[in-house]
Structure formats: C-alpha cells, structure tokens
Amino acid sequence: xxxxxxxxxxxxxxxxxxxxxxxxxxxxxxxxxxxxxxxxxxxxxxxxxxxxxxxxxxxxxxxxxxxxxxxxxxxxxxxxxxxxxxxxxxxxxxxxxxxxxxxxxxxxxxxxxxxxxxxxxxxxxxxxxxxxxxxxxxxxxxxxxxxxxxxxxxxxxxxxxxxxxxxxxxxxxxxxxxxxxxxxxxxxxxxxxxxxxxxxxxxxxxxxxxxxxxxxxxxxxxxxxxxxxxxxxxxxxxxxxxx
Amino acid sequence: xxxxxxxxxxxxxxxxxxxxxxxxxxxxxxxxxxxxxxxxxxxxxxxxxxxxxxxxxxxxxxxxxxxxxxxxxxxxxxxxxxxxxxxxxxxxxxxxxxxxxxxxxxxxxxxxxxxxxxxxxxxxxxxxxxxxxxxxxxxxxxxxxxxxxxxxxxxxxxxxxxxxxxxxxxxxxxxxxxxxxxxxxxxxxxxxxxxxxxxxxxxxxxxxxxxxxxxxxxxxxxxxxxxxxxxxxxxxxxxxxxxxxxxxxxxxxxxxxxxxxxxxxxxxxxxxxxxxxxxxxxxxxxxxxxxxxxxxxxxxxxxxxxxxxxxxxxxxxxxxxxxxxxxxxxxxxxxxxxxxxxxxxxxxxxxxxxxxxxxxxxxxxxxxxxxxxxxxxxxx
Numbered sequence: 001x002x003x004x005x006x007x008x009x010x011x012x013x014x015x016x017x018x019x020x021x022x023x024x025x026x027x028x029x030x031x032x033x034x035x036x037x038x039x040x041x042x043x044x045x046x047x048x049x050x051x052x053x054x055x056x057x058x059x060x061x062x063x064x065x066x067x068x069x070x071x072x073x074x075x076x077x078x079x080x081x082x083x084x085x086x087x088x089x090x091x092x093x094x095x096x097x098x099x100x101x102x103x104x105x106x107x108x109x110x111x112x113x114x115x116x117x118x119x120x121x122x123x124x125x126x127x128x129x130x131x132x133x134x135x136x137x138x139x140x141x142x143x144x145x146x147x148x149x150x151x152x153x154x155x156x157x158x159x160x161x162x163x164x165x166x167x168x169x170x171x172x173x174x175x176x177x178x179x180x181x182x183x184x185x186x187x188x189x190x191x192x193x194x195x196x197x198x199x200x201x202x203x204x205x206x207x208x209x210x211x212x213x214x215x216x217x218x219x220x221x222x223x224x225x226x227x228x229x230x231x232x233x234x235x236x237x238x239x240x241x242x243x
Numbered sequence: 244x245x246x247x248x249x250x251x252x253x254x255x256x257x258x259x260x261x262x263x264x265x266x267x268x269x270x271x272x273x274x275x276x277x278x279x280x281x282x283x284x285x286x287x288x289x290x291x292x293x294x295x296x297x298x299x300x301x302x303x304x305x306x307x308x309x310x311x312x313x314x315x316x317x318x319x320x321x322x323x324x325x326x327x328x329x330x331x332x333x334x335x336x337x338x339x340x341x342x343x344x345x346x347x348x349x350x351x352x353x354x355x356x357x358x359x360x361x362x363x364x365x366x367x368x369x370x371x372x373x374x375x376x377x378x379x380x381x382x383x384x385x386x387x388x389x390x391x392x393x394x395x396x397x398x399x400x401x402x403x404x405x406x407x408x409x410x411x412x413x414x415x416x417x418x419x420x421x422x423x424x425x426x427x428x429x430x431x432x433x434x435x436x437x438x439x440x441x442x443x444x445x446x447x448x449x450x451x452x453x454x455x456x457x458x459x460x461x462x463x464x465x466x467x468x469x470x471x472x473x474x475x476x477x478x479x480x481x482x483x484x485x486x487x488x489x490x491x492x493x494x495x496x497x498x499x500x501x502x503x504x505x506x507x508x509x510x511x512x513x514x515x516x517x518x519x520x521x522x523x524x525x526x527x528x529x530x531x532x533x534x535x536x537x538x539x540x541x542x543x544x545x546x547x548x549x550x551x552x553x554x555x556x557x558x559x560x561x562x563x564x565x566x567x568x569x570x571x572x573x574x575x576x577x578x579x580x581x582x583x584x585x586x587x588x589x590x591x592x593x594x595x596x597x598x599x600x601x602x603x604x605x606x607x608x609x610x611x612x613x614x615x616x617x618x619x620x621x622x623x
Contacts, residue, residue, distance in 0.1 A: 057427060061255040064429040071255070073427040079280075079365045098539040099615050100393070100426050 035177040037069065037094045037220070041102040042171075045087040045119055046111030046132075048077060051164030056088025058168055058186050063092050066182025072100035085114060092177075107174070107218065109167060111149065116140055128218045130170060132163075145174070145214045152205060159195075162202035169206020176217045180207050251431040258397045258424040259284035259327075262353055262417070263292060265401025266325055268433040269440055271351070273324035275302045275313035277332060280365045281421040282355035285327040298322075307332035311339035311352075318348045319477060321468025323405055323442070327353035330363060333372055333379070340414050341380030342479045347456075347464070347502070349408035349443055351401070353417045355424045356532075358583070358610040367610030368421035370532055370583040374590070376416045377561045383499060385506040387415045387513060388561040392535040394428035400558060402433075406441040407513060411505055412463050418560065420583065422533035422612055446473055455486040456498065462505030506562060514564035517556040520546065524553025526622045527575045529568065529592055531557040534581050534613050541618035550623050563591045572596045579621050581605035581613045 044059070046052045053075050060073035072091045078084030089102040104124045110116035111132045120140035123129060131139055133146035147170055153163040165187070172183045180203070187199055256264070262285050266274075274289040286303070293299035300317070304310040310326045317324040328336060333354045343350055356372045358364030372379075376388045387407050391400040397419065404415040446453045446465040450473045457464055467473035476486035481498060483489040506513065519542060521527060526545070530538040535556045545552035555571060557564060572578055572592070578600060580589035589604040596602050603621055607613045 057255070060427050064255045065253050071427075071429065073255075074422065075425055077366055098536050098543070100422065100428075100533070100536055101612055101614075103614075 035067075035094075037092055037177060039097070039103075040092045040107075040177075040220070041105050042090040042092065042107045042109070042175075043087060043102060043105050043119055043122070044090075044109045044111075044167075045085070045115035047114075048084050048086045050086065050111050051161065052086045052111070053077070053088050055164040055168050056090060058165075058183065058190060059171060060090050061190065062172075062182040062186035063090070063178065066179065066185055067177070069094060069177075070097050072097050074101055085112075085118070087115065087119070106221065107171070109171060110136055111163065111167065113137060116144075124221075126221075128174065130167070130174065132167075145170075145210075147206070147209055147213065149206070152209060153202060156205055157198055157202045159198045159202070162199055165199045165202040166206035166209075169203040169208075170210035170214065171206075172203070173207045173210035174214065174218050176220055180204075251434070253429055254432055255427050255429050256394055257284055257427050258391070258394050258419060259355070260288050261394045261397035261430055262327070262401045262419070262424075263288040264430070264433055265398040266351070266405065267292060267296060268398070268435075268438055269323065269402045269405035270442065271323045271325050271405060272296055272299050273314070273317040273322040274300075274326065275304050275310045275317070275324070276326040276328065277304055277307050277310050279307075279329045279332045281357055281424050282327040282329045282332075282353065282419075284424070285353060285355075307335040308339065311336045311343075314350050314352075315339060315343050315346070315348050318343075318350050319346075319469050319475075321471070323349070323351075323409065325351040325353065325405075327355065329355045329357050329365075330359075330369075330372060331361070333375065337375075337379040338381075340386070340416075341382060341384055343414040344380065344384035344386055344502070345382075345479050345481075346477050347412040347466070348414065349412050349466075350414050351404045351408055351417060352414060353401070353404075353419060355419045355421060356583075357421050358608070364610040366421065368533060368583055368612060369608070369610070370418075370420055370534070371585075371587070371608075372418065373560060373582075373584065373587040376418055383503075385413065385503045386561060387411065387413055387506065388418060388559070389415065389515070390418045390531045390558060390560055391423060392532055392556065392558075393423065394426060395430050396558070397423065398430060398433055399438075402438045402440070403515070406439070409441050409443040410463070411509065411513075412443065412466060413506065418532065420532045426533075445471075450474065454484045456482060457484045458497070458501060462501050462508060510562060510564075510566065513559055513562060514566065515558040516564050516567045517558065518567075519554035519556065521553035521555055521571055524551055524571070525575050526550060526552045526577045526579070527571045528552065528554045528579045528581065528618060528622060529557065529571075529588075530554065530581055531560060531588065532583075534583060537613050537615045538581060538618050540615040541622065544615065544619055545623045548623050552622050557588070560588065563595070565595050568592060568595050572600050572602075575600055577622070578602045579605060579618065581607075581618050581621075583607055583613065 064071040109130045116136045129144040133148040149166045154160045172180045293301040314324045358367040358369035404417045408415040444465040480488040528538045542552045542554045
C-alpha cells in the first residue's frame with residue numbers, strides 16, 4: 001500500500017463517490033478501499049491531429065503527480081507531419097516500473113476505425129475498449145463502450161479540437177483509481193489560459209456522459225490470484241512483441 | 244538535516260526535457276543546435292528556458308556542422324555549452340568532435356539514437372551509434388561516452404556529462420535512444436545543491452607564465468576563457484605546450500599520450516555502472532539505455548523462476564568499464580548482451596571476455612524495443 005494514493009472515496013466529492021464506491025464494494029475485490037495497482041496498461045490511439053499525445057500527457061500527469069502512482073507514458077507516431085496513426089501508451093503502477101512499454105492492455109481508447117482494428121488484439125481478454133461512436137463504425141467487439149466524443153466536442157462544447165479532452169473525461173470516470181479533480185488540475189496546469197475554460201467544460205461533459213451512459217467504472221484485475229485472466233497475462237512466454 | 248524538507252517540485256517530463264533540467268542544473272548557459280527528431284524537444288525546451296537564465300544564450304544554427312562550431316567557440320569563451328542531435332546530424336558533427344578532443348574543449352553532445360542508417364527510422368529507437376560515438380571522429384583521440392535509461396537518469400547523466408567535460412577538458416557524448424527520450428515519467432525537479440557541479444580549472448599564474456597545453460599533475464591543463472588576458476592559441480594541428488603547431492616527434496607523442504592519460508588515470512571516477520543482483524549471478528545480462536529497462540524486468544522474472552540471473556547496467560560506455568565487466572565474465576556461465584543494433588557493445592564484451600565464457604547477443608534492428616520476454620528466453 002505504500003505509495004498508493006489515499007482512499008479515493010474520502011477524497012472524492014459526494015456525487016462522484018457514490019458510483020465508484022458502489023463498484024468497489026460490488027465487485028468484491030476490495031478496490032474501493034485503497035488503490036494498490038499492479039501493472040495497469042492503457043493505450044490511447046487515433047489519428048495524428050486528434051490530440052492523442054496531449055491526452056496521454058494530461059492523463060499521465062494526473063496519475064503521476066495528482067495520484068502519486070508510478071507512470072511511464074510512451075508514444076508512437078509515424079514520420080509523417082500529420083494524418084498518420086498516433087498513439088500514447090501508459091503503464092500505471094504502485095511499484096517502480098522497469099519495462100516502460102505496454103504489453104497487454106487493460107484499457108484501449110480508440111478514436112479512429114484504424115486504431116480500433118489494429119490495437120484490439122493487444123487487449124487483455126477482459127480489458128475495456130472505449131471508442132468514438134461515430135468514427136469507429138465497425139467495432140471489433142460487441143462489448144465496446146462507445147460515446148460520440150467528436151460530436152460531443154463539436155456540438156456541446158463548440159470546439160471540435162476538444163475531442164481528446166471529452167474522451168479524457170470519460171476515461172477519468174471509467175478508471176476506478178482515477179479522480180476527476182486530478183485531471184482538472186492537470187488540465188489547468190498544462191493548457192494556456194485562453195483554451196482552459198472550453199477544455200474544463202469538455203472534461204466535465206465527458207465525465208458526465210460516461211457516467212450517464214456507460215454504466216459502472218471498470219473493475220480492476222484482482223492482483224491476488226484466482227483470476228485466470230491475470231494469470232494468463234503473467235505467462236511471460238505469451239507476451240506479444242510490439243507491433 | 245532533521246528540519247522538515249520543503250515539498251519538492253514534481254514534474255511529468257520527457258527524457259528530452261529532463262536533459263534540459265540536468266543541463267541547467269549543471270550550469271549550462273549556451274546551446275546551439277539544429278532540430279532533428281527524436282532530439283527536437285531538447286532544443287525546444289532550451290529555447291524556452293535559456294533566455295531566462297542569467298547570461299543564457301540560445302542559437303538555432305543553419306546546420307549541425309555550424310552548431311558544433313558555435314558550441315566549441317562558446318566553450319572556449321568560458322561557457323558550459325551543449326548541443327543535441329540524432330543520427331544524420333551526429334554524422335555531420337564528427338569532424339568537430341575530433342577538433343574538440345584535440346583542442347581539449349569541454350562540451351556536451353546529446354545524441355538521441357534513432358533506427359537505421361542514413362535517414363532510417365526517424366521516430367523509432369535504435370542503438371546503432373555506439374561505435375560511432377567512440378570512433379566516429381578520425382585519428383586517435385580519447386572521448387567519454389555516457390548513456391541513460393530512464394527520465395531521472397537523463398537529469399543525472401546530463402549533470403555527469405557536464406562535470407566530466409569540465410573536469411577532463413573533453414567532449415562528452417550522452418547517448419540516449421528514442422524510447423528514453425520520448426518516455427514521460429515523474430521526476431523531482433533538481434534544485435541548487437542537489438548535484439555536485441564541477442567547473443573547469445582556470446589558470447592562477449600570471450598571464451605571461453601561462454602555457455595552455457603544459458603537463459600538469461592531473462594531465463588536465465587549466466583553461467582560461469578567451470579574452471581574459473591569457474594568450475591562448477587554438478589549433479586542430481598537433482601542437483606544443485604553447486598551443487602552436489609542431490611535428491617534432493617527442494612533442495607529438497607527449498601531447499597524444501597526455502590526452503589519453505588524463506582520461507585513463509581516472510577510470511574509477513568515469514566508469515559508472517549499476518549492479519543488479521550480480522553478486523551470485525551465473526547468468527549476466529549486460530545492457531544500457533532503454534534495453535536495460537527490459538533487462539531489469541527479465542532478470543527479476545528469471546530470479547522468480549529460480550535462475551541466478553544478474554544485470555549490469557552500463558551508464559558509461561566509453562572508456563569501456565572493463566574493471567566491472569571482466570570479473571562478472573570470469574564468474575558466470577553465460578553473458579547476454581541485448582542491443583538495438585547488429586552487435587556493437589557486444590564487441591567490447593567479447594574483447595574483454597577473451598573466449599572465457601559464452602557471450603550471446605540479442606540484436607533487434609526493426610525499430611522496436613527488445614522485450615523482457617525476448618531476454619528471458621535467452622537467460623531462463
């Protein structure tokens with residue numbers, strides 16, 4: 001437990017606490033109380049220009065500085081100036097992280113059809129897939145979580161460039177160990193003043209929409225064994241090499 | 244010591260950004276460069292930060308050749324100066340790396356290694372410049388080559404690079420790779436007093452007694468900033484103790500031997516390595532840069548599987564840390580050297596090994612990192 005952030009149910013404002021505390025108690029793995037994380041792996045993916053790398057930085061900053069986790073955020077992009085595939089990978093842990101890249105994903109966020117198709121196979125058997133409902137027309141999985149991030153950013157925020165931050169709001173809701181305030185703080189610290197207000201609005205919108213439409217936050221894998229998914233992941237000979 | 248410490252400022256930084264934090268903590272006040280992926284953030288960050296540093300100067304030059312010229316000039320004028328580049332730019336800088344070594348001009352050059360030869364894979368990692376860092380400039384010359392594996396190490400090794408440059412009056416090359424440079428991690432921002440910072444010795448004798456390349460106890464002559472009243476002739480030609488060209492064999496030999504000796508005598512200070520469970524290891528992984536992180540996980544997993552594995556992380560690549568590598572090779576049954584190239588540092592390991600134990604290499608040149616499982620397969 002050392003190094004893990006404080007009990008989030010205490011630190012959270014009342015309205016947000018309810019849903020996640022319920023989840024923590026509901027799934028019976030004790031994650032609602034104290035958030036010790038083994039390796040938790042997230043991939044944010046889409047096209048160059050969608051703000052994927054910024055989103056990775058904001059999320060990583062919130063988890064590393066706001067929550068005190070160990071985080072490595074790596075990135076991958078093509079040699080093209082824009083338009084190519086773009087992705088940011090995060091590994092989050094309560095322990096120091098040796099290997100900085102992702103192996104099998106716990107959460108995949110895909111903001112383009114191409115990204116959803118190419119990275120779906122890196123998802124753990126019970127990992128979560130979050131997609132842009134409009135841009136990913138053919139979801140690789142029927143259990144995908146979908147929100148129209150781009151449309152929400154355009155119509156409700158009025159700034160299509162805020163798509164990544166709307167998605168970040170949804171991620172803040174879905175991750176059982178993340179707090180929206182830490183995201184907000186990360187956003188305020190990193191963004192220039194003139195776009196701050198729109199982005200805070202986008203973050204809150206993403207969070208609220210996710211809460212309304214995506215059900216409960218994701219359950220964490222049980223690190224104490226008994227979970228065959230987790231065991232499968234730890235079978236190291238099975239680790240795929242990076243694409 | 245017992246007083247409660249002020250909470251340190253934390254930041255979530257790229258390896259490249261951490262290099263800048265290290266450089267400024269070491270007292271760097273001059274940067275000249277030409278941007279190239281994946282080193283560009285070093286330059287961008289320097290452009291933002293140096294104007295706010297007292298006497299700080301940042302120049303974007305027309306190319307990498309001019310950049311090295313500017314850095315050498317700034318250093319001769321008394322500044323702690325640096326530049327950063329990647330593969331193609333590193334090739335362009337080679338001639339003046341030799342010039343800096345010959346004129347014993349302190350400077351720091353960060354080379355963020357990308358994949359492939361020529362333009363290669365600009366956005367992918369590689370470790371193909373290891374031998375070039377040692378031998379890229381023509382002629383016999385000593386040089387110090389360092390590496391870093393994670394973001395906190397980027398700060399630390401940049402400070403070390405400046406300290407070595409100043410202590411030994413030598414160009415120092417810090418080799419990063421795209422993964423180390425483009426990984427974000429949390430660090431505590433350095434504050435004054437965190438690091439021991441070394442600055443070059445300046446002459447204390449009257450200007451008329453000063454001989455710029457005179458033999459000294461340490462082999463490192465004091466160095467005045469140009470324009471401070473000390474006569475100082477600088478040439479890439481082989482020179483005598485006064486700095487003027489000479490081809491007299493005894494003077495030529497004395498110069499070259501002193502240049503090597505000033506590095507060789509301080510191996511203990513210069514050769515930095517990290518031992519991870521090597522004490523009883525029968526299988527040893529020798530790695531550097533981002534691959535050392537994969538190796539760290541692989542060794543941990545091998546230990547869990549009951550294999551007595553150990554890891555030697557090389558933070559100094561040249562002068563090659565033989566005193567650390569050799570005893571390990573004498574006591575293990577297998578040494579594994581994983582690298583993102585066709586086998587460059589493994590040549591040094593094999594040279595030191597002299598056929599004593601089995602040295603296996605893992606080489607990957609497809610622009611991807613060597614994974615922990617790839618290493619585990621070789622050692623478990």
